[in-house]
Amino acid sequence: MAGCADDGDGAAGGRPTPTAPSVSEPASPPPDDAPSPSATPSPTPSPTLPGGGTTILPEHRLVGFAGGRSPAFGRLTPDGLDAAAEQIDAVAAxxxxDGRTVLPVFELITVIAHDSPAADGLYRTHEPDDVIAAYLDAARRHGALLLLNVQPGRAGFLDEVTRLEPWLTEPDVGLALDPEWAVGPNEVPGNVYGSTTGAELDSVAAYLSALVAEHDLPEKVMVFHQVHASVVVDEAALRPHPGVVTVKSVDGIGSRADKERTWTTLMGTKPPHVAAGFKLFFDExxxxxxxxxxxxxxxLLPTPDYVLYE
Structure with a gap:
């Protein structure tokens, strides 16, 4: 996605651009219907992480690609998942x-914000289960985690996340939350920066923690992407929760100097128990x-625990 120059307030490059919100739409908008009952992932593996074990940090560093059915989302396209996995392995080398084992990640844009209201007026649509199943199958072929990225539009994060519960009870599926696409009742995604609160993020982390305990799952990753200081308010309300590894991923397009400046600004408000993540854009x-x-x-300091490429 196109960005803008650093504005000096914690944004290496603005995403989204107000004049081009349409880049967040899929090539063929998915239906917003109930999931297909025939769309299921491959047989559930043992309740461990890919490669074994149940804990993420400090044993691993997460390295992955973002993507979805629209090429605008990144290189992780439906017809190129195996090739993308090979690219992830090459980058991960x-x-x-530093002694950590790289754990590959597929980050699938699963709830997609739009600049039009959709049937329920909430300015987002959902990828159907057969799409998620295809990405999970590919992730399992390559020993990767699948993170389901949520751009909620005018919906609430927790409502969108609980809808994904059948997938989140899988041992190798986690979450990525994109609050720049979480807008108010009179706002349109892409025209403004959206935002969330530490309390809202905490509610999602608590929900994931309960799933981990109920289903005896390995640790779950919960990423929240942040492109600008205004995108997450009162991060201190995001508390630690058993079984959940929370990652603050610094987003934004820019030069190395711009991105390092944004990193310094946004890491300054990261709660101590939250891991650090960093996002890069191959082209932009x-x-x-x-x-x-x-x-x-x-x-970078702190050293990133999650590195995502788009």
């Missing part, structure tokens, strides 16, 4: 030099200077 970042190398990313 630069992130395993490169238009503003060389794409940051793994060594440059790992030189």
């Amino acid at each position: 630069g992130y395993d030099g 970042d490169a238009e503003r200077g060389p794409l940051m190398t793994p060594a440059e990313v790992l030189a």
Whole structure:
């Protein structure tokens, strides 16, 4: 997605651009119907993480790609999942030099914000279960976690997340929340930065923690992406929850200097128990200077626990 120059307030490059919200729409808008009963993932593996074990940190570093049915979402497209997994492995080789094991990640844009209201007026649509199942099957072929990315539009995060419960009870499925696409009742996604609160994020983390306990699951990853200081308010209300690894992922397009400036600003409000994440854009970042190398990313302080490419 196109961005803008650093505004000095914790945004390396603005996403979304107010004049082009349509980039968040899928190539063929998915139906907003109930899931297909025939769409199920491959047989559930043992209740461990890919590669075994039940804990994420500090054993692992997460490295992955974002994507979905629209090429605008990233390189993780439906017809290129196996090729993308090979690319993730190649990129991940630069992130395993400090003793951690890289755990690959597929981040699928699953709830998609739009600049039009959809049938229920909430400015978002849902990917059907057969799409999620295809991504989960591919993730399992390659020993990867699947994170379901939620852009809620005018809906609430918890409402959208509980709708995904059948998937979240799988041991290798987690969440990524995109609050820049969470807007108020009179706002349109893409025209403004959306926002959330620490309390709302905490409600999702508590829900995930209950699922982990009820179903005896390995730790769940819950990422929240942040492109600007205004996107998450009162982060201190986001508390630690057993079985949930919360990651604050610094988003935004820009040069290395812009992205490092945003990193410093947004890491300053990260609660101590929240892990650090960093997002890069293959094409858009490169238009503003060389794409940051793994060594440059790992030189950030704190060192990122999750590195996502779009």
